[in-house]
Amino acid sequence: MGVVEIADRTWRIESLIGPRNLFQYVLAGDGRTAEALLVDAGTSASPRDAILPALRRLGIRAETVRYLVVTHPDLDHQGGLSILKQELPNAVAACGFADRGLVSEPERLVTDRYGAYEREHGVGYTDAEKESIRDLYGSPVSIDITFAGGEQIELGDRQLSVLHAPGHSAGHLVLYEPASGLLFSSDAVHWRFCPAADGNAALPPTYEDVEPYLATIDLLESLAPHELHSGHWPARTGSEVLAFLRESREFVGALDAVLQERLEAPSTLRELCEHVEMRLGPFGADPVNLMFVVHGHLRRLGRRGDVRTLDPSERPRRFELAVAAR
Ligand SMILES: [Zn+2]
Structure with a gap:
């Protein structure tokens, strides 16, 4: 566990959620501005256990983090946002336009997202499971900007494209850096299962909206990224990226x-x-x-x-x- 350099001025922060890997990414601009961006906020425990220690180790000062991009509403991607907003005073909190409600009011994860099938189908999580979800989903938080997809983020000398990649959530975002071919896909694409850190299956795919999900796979394929860096899956490079998308x-x-x-x-x-x-x-x-x-x-x-x-x-x-x- 810790922090791993995956490309020039680009790092993966590694921790675990249950048996699964949980990854956030830090991207830094050039020396002049030294601005940094964080992809995803982890759970409410991640800032203290993983993210803030990683930033300290990398020598990235709290004041220089400009963007906190929560790719989608889930406790393991948004839970740390309210703490990070306090600790990183110049950072703006961003998420997808369609996901704003769920990201800013985490209790809605329990009522609207994870609990969506209780009333009509009698299927959902137990009360004990809901309590553990509440332990990790973080506090209500105000979102400073929303992205609909198609925007550019300038990070010093780096340019990132923000893309709308729905299916797992209505407003899921991915970040793509055309110059390096790095794609930060979080949970936009699920493959055949979500692995534990040892590679065995730990969770089934959890996309919700099939047509948008298939369109997202097509979109990411059309980018032909060199490397795919996600929220839980090991990095895929070269031809593995297209295989991952095709198998999904x-x-x-x-x-x-x-x-x-x-x-x-x-x-x-x-x-x-x-x-x-x-x-x-x-x-x-x-x-x-x-x-x-x-x-x-x-x-x-x-x-x-x-x-x-x-x-x-x-x-x-x-x-x-x-x-x-x-
Ligand atoms: Zn996730």
């Missing part, structure tokens, strides 16, 4: 196929999650964590007319293949 797209197709197989019989969201775990897993976590992707795929299949809801007032809801799709 293939997972989407595989998931559609196993869902349609189970939907021959009426199925609840929970039953579908368990089926996906059995057919495409193990993912190393409670199948409940598949609720985001499975629900996302159900919505897309529904929009296409391939899947119907049996009785919309039934709890939990049940789904089955529409006649035309059989």
Whole structure:
């Protein structure tokens, strides 16, 4: 654990969240301005345990950090933001336009994001799990600027493109530096699973919106980045980047196929999650964590007319293949 130089004036801050790696990135401009930017804020424990010690080790003074870019609303990417805003007096807090509400009011992660499937589907986290989420999600915080994608950030002599990369969240941001080919993708693309530090599966993919997710994969592919640096996955370089993106797209197709197989019989969201775990897993976590992707795929299949809801007032809801799709 610690801090690793990955390119000129570019570092990865490494820590763990449970069994998984958790990475933030520091980018510094040239000597004259010495401005720095931080990609992601970790959990509420990360500033003290990892980020501030790393900045000290790198000799980056607190006053020179200009940007705190939270790529998306999740406790492991936004939780440290309120502390970092206090500790880094000149930094502006930024996130995606569509994610502002969730990033600035972390309790909404529990109610709106992680708890989105409780009422209609009876699927979600336990009270004990919600308490551990609250321990890490940080305090409410004001966001200074939002990005919609298409903006440029100038960091001394470096130019970064801010890109909108939705799917895992509505406003997910990635940062791309055309001059170096470095892409900071955070959790925009999920591959086949999220690994533990030892490489074994620790969490299934957790994108929510399938069409935007596929468009994000296409967008990142079109950049042909030299290196992909994400929130939890090991760095991918050269041809590994395109393989990572292609394999992420293939997972989407595989998931559609196993869902349609189970939907021959009426199925609840929970039953579908368990089926996906059995057919495409193990993912190393409670199948409940598949609720985001499975629900996302159900919505897309529904929009296409391939899947119907049996009785919309039934709890939990049940789904089955529409006649035309059989
Ligand atoms: Zn994450």
